[in-house]
Amino acid sequence: MTQDQSNAMWGGRFAAGPDAIMEAINASISFDKRLAAQDIAGSRAHAAMLAATGIISDTDADAIREGLLTVLSEIEGGAFAFSTALEDIHMNVEARLKEVIGEPAGRLHTARSRNDQVATDFRLWVRDQIDAAVTGLRALIGALLVQAEAGADWVMPGFTHLQTAQPVTWGHHMMAYVEMFARDMGRFSDARARMNESPLGAAALAGTSFPIDRWMTAEALGFDRPMANSLDAVSDRDFALEFLGAASICAMHLSRFAEELVIWSSAQFRFVTLSDRFSTGSSIMPQKKNPDAAELIRAKIGRIFGANVALMTVMKGLPLAYSKDMQEDKEQVFDAADNLMLALAAMEGMVRDMSANRPALEAAAASGFSTATDLADWLVRELGLPFREAHHVTGRLVAMAEAKGCDLPDLSLADMQSVHADIRADVFDVLGVHNSVASRVSYGGTAPEQVRAQVARWKERLG
Ligand code: ARG
Numbered sequence: 001m002t003q004d005q006s007n008a009m010w011g012g013r014f015a016a017g018p019d020a021i022m023e024a025i026n027a028s029i030s031f032d033k034r035l036a037a038q039d040i041a042g043s044r045a046h047a048a049m050l051a052a053t054g055i056i057s058d059t060d061a062d063a064i065r066e067g068l069l070t071v072l073s074e075i076e077g078g079a080f081a082f083s084t085a086l087e088d089i090h091m092n093v094e095a096r097l098k099e100v101i102g103e104p105a106g107r108l109h110t111a112r113s114r115n116d117q118v119a120t121d122f123r124l125w126v127r128d129q130i131d132a133a134v135t136g137l138r139a140l141i142g143a144l145l146v147q148a149e150a151g152a153d154w155v156m157p158g159f160t161h162l163q164t165a166q167p168v169t170w171g172h173h174m175m176a177y178v179e180m181f182a183r184d185m186g187r188f189s190d191a192r193a194r195m196n197e198s199p200l201g202a203a204a205l206a207g208t209s210f211p212i213d214r215w216m217t218a219e220a221l222g223f224d225r226p227m228a229n230s231l232d233a234v235s236d237r238d239f240a241l242e243f244l245g246a247a248s249i250c251a252m253h254l255s256r257f258a259e260e261l262v263i264w265s266s267a268q269f270r271f272v273t274l275s276d277r278f279s280t281g282s283s284i285m286p287q288k289k290n291p292d293a294a295e296l297i298r299a300k301i302g303r304i305f306g307a308n309v310a311l312m313t314v315m316k317g318l319p320l321a322y323s324k325d326m327q328e329d330k331e332q333v334f335d336a337a338d339n340l341m342l343a344l345a346a347m348e349g350m351v352r353d354m355s356a357n358r359p360a361l362e363a364a365a366a367s368g369f370s371t372a373t374d375l376a377d378w379l380v381r382e383l384g385l386p387f388r389e390a391h392h393v394t395g396r397l398v399a400m401a402e403a404k405g406c407d408l409p410d411l412s413l414a415d416m417q418s419v420h421a422d423i424r425a426d427v428f429d430v431l432g433v434h435n436s437v438a439s440r441v442s443y444g445g446t447a448p449e450q451v452r453a454q455v456a457r458w459k460e461r462l463g
Pocket of ligand 1: 028032088114115118322324327
């Protein structure tokens with residue numbers, strides 16, 4: 001091979017170009033072209049700083065900054081010819097800049113390396129995704145609040161072990177997810193606050209001898225400050241891992257909710273009807289309406305959690321500072337982010353459109369001896385029984401109802417008194433599901449008034 005075939009950006013010491021397989025394993029342009037806008041923003045900030053500090057002339061900086069806008073519009077317009085030989089987005093952009101503006105393009109890479117460049121680009125990209133996740137979560141919470149407010153006093157069974165436990169309200173169940181998704185928002189915001197420092201100016205790993213102003217580029221790119229250690233700046237990807245960690249937990253929450261929607265929309269439960277817009281049919285069974293969106297959300301956790309594990313594994317053995325292994329960070333994060341945003345949007349749509357089947361919810365709430373705890377509490381409160389004894393008496397009444405094939409409120413007073421002679425007729429007041437939920441007024445409890453207070457609190461907080 002001739003010298004001409006070696007890489008134009010770094011081929012000075014090379015006599016031959018790379019093997020085709022080397023090029024294939026080395027190139028990242030097929031995916032890191034997604035960083036084009038961030039790369040160009042970083043380069044424009046860098047060029048302005050180089051001129052402000054007198055490292056390059058204003059004329060060259062102006063040409064570079066203008067030329068970069070041309071390159072960006074070519075990329076955004078789909079007219080850009082990406083080259084695998086130029087490896088990645090950084091060298092593709094710079095090579096095109098040289099074609100557009102000529103010699104000044106060669107001055108852009110002064111006091112910079114692809115190591116701090118890629119770390120900067122990727123931080124900017126992840127930061128945008130964090131903002132998008134927060135926006136998506138906010139919309140989903142908005143949809144849940146509408147459901148919760150409408151159904152603050154609709155009763156449904158509350159489960160433990162997926163066995164009927166105690167009646168709760170629809171609004172209370174919706175608000176449980178509001179709390180979870182709000183914590184997810186908090187996790188993304190916390191990660192954003194920690195990651196919002198600029199790696200730019202760390203150069204390859206050791207900093208630079210040029211009199212750069214890292215505060216200037218940090219500010220231009222919306223970072224709070226430059227990162228304090230150049231080795232750290234180019235070699236950690238913890239910011240991406242925090243994003244994936246927050247995304248994994250959020251996806252886990254989405255998946256649990258999706259699982260409930262799959263169960264609730266089944267013919268056996270009929271708790272909710274999902275809209276046609278978020279369901280699909282079967283090509284063979286005409287009666288089917290499948291909750292595919294919920295199922296796919298449930299499945300997304302796999303790839304998002306997978307990305308988290310994959311990047312952890314990539315990073316765990318790397319000596320400081322940059323290693324090419326780190327090029328493997330991007331596809332995982334891109335895929336996880338795309339699928340998280342899709343899952344959030346699909347869940348929001350499903351929640352907005354779904355309608356609760358109140359009669360089915362209420363019937364289910366009343367079955368399965370769901371007010372047995374209310375009965376035991378009544379025995380404690382009204383007859384002064386120790387809770388353990390009340391529990392035992394109630395258990396015998398449940399067994400009696402089960403044997404008769406009825407529910408607790410269907411037992412007669414005589415039936416009740418055969419188990420405990422002091423039981424009075426007013427016990428029946430606490431056996432109704434509406435009275436049961438209305439009585440749970442402890443802070444954070446399922447009583448409609450508590451649910452309405454939760455809704456009001458979140459509405460105020462989210463503005
Ligand atoms: N494409 C590379 C990456 O994503 C850019 C950094 C390359 N740096 C280097 N020293 N080869 O990690």
